[in-house]
Amino acid sequence: MRLSLDSTFYLGRTERKMAVKRCRTTTICCLPEDCLANVFALTTPKDVCRFSAVASTFRSAADSDGVWERFLPSDYRDIISRSIDGPDSLLRQVQSKKDLYLRLSDHPIIIDSGLKSFKLDKGSGKKCYMLPARDLYIVWGDKRRYWLWASHTKTSFSDVAQLRNVCWFEIVCSINTNMLSFDTNYAAYLVFKIKSGRYEFYNQPAEVCGGIKGLEVEKDSFYLENNTELLKLREDGWMEVELGEYFVKGGEDDTEMSLLEMKGLRSKSDLVIQGVEIRPKECT
Template structure:
């Protein structure tokens, strides 16, 4: 008993088992755990432990990796620790489902991110007005290049059960334009993102020009946000659509790498 307080001492935090400390850290984020390990030696060993990073990895990560075109065995055994595997999945997207999707983790939170390749999208006139080409900066083996068309529609779908629950997601068209591109400057396209079967909010976006809508990515591609959707859970389907049907002028030169869906960052 403490002679002054009359209360039994609970001991020092340093006396707690590593698994217990790892469990405490699991209620933070991967980013917070790394910061704590840098400033508090008490947490350093727990913050590097496999037991912690197993909790930060998605519960179905083995199933996702098993769908990799590189083979699950090589990915699972290539890394000496679960933290190394987590960082690999954060920094380098893996191709899954016959190379028609890519998967990675949002580094700071561990939330799931996907990109749907053009082969995994429904594109109007794809066999007549688009052609399949390779691109040196694409993560996919093929991208879709628009030859010439007067209107177009692009749609992708993803099941909510594939994503992280209780998360605000945003969908982005990832694209570029070639040197012959025209027809996208002055007319916005219409974008819709939402749960299938429910009303979706329309968003107007531009695919060319210096506008607030476009962002240049670190990989050299451009992206434009199509909309956002809160993923609560369940077995719903998120539909992501881009349409340009109002102005029937000729358009060409759009190059699509895919539609990416990732957690919406708070600002």
């Protein structure tokens, strides 16, 4: 016998809860698939994956192209077209928009002639970029006496920057905020390795700053030591340290983040720089 919500008044407390739950589940499951898809598209990728596991009737709607198209960036076709492997190479590897989303989340693509890598934050669908060392401004980076450029097996970029010996250390990255997801708090992270463990940054404060180019920027300083909470080991085996953060509203000019170490003038060496990753801070 099917119960209405009114009839549950005459049941015990536990029985009422179970009856209401069954009634609500039945009502939701009876919705048309396109209606379910519209509801799911208003949530998040993580939520949709949960819905898919709740009931078999949800799975088709949760996996539909209409849902996952909403989670992909509006300009994803343009971004894919800039892949160094060509857009067809990626599209041949996927069979649905959900496959494409997961592919872009798990496997960054190299774009813009090798000067950037692009991926999606898996939980939110926000854009993430990595700028390789070649796309950074590195003081004396073109002087072989101070820096070497060499290939590295643990990166998809053509080469990395290896610090030989400098007293003045300065690295600056810049990105147009219109490339990023709007209404999102982003942070920039220097991705690096220490070649020999004696890179002479100990007890020397490094200064970081970030903000809109040409305007006043926020500054902070820290000690680039192995025991600091700012340094983190990444899943790919590289280290990272946050350079700064910025909330992207949309429509701004270039945002510039920098790492400056100019206060201690002792020689420094054996730092290997892969690049700077720019990703949503709330999704780390």
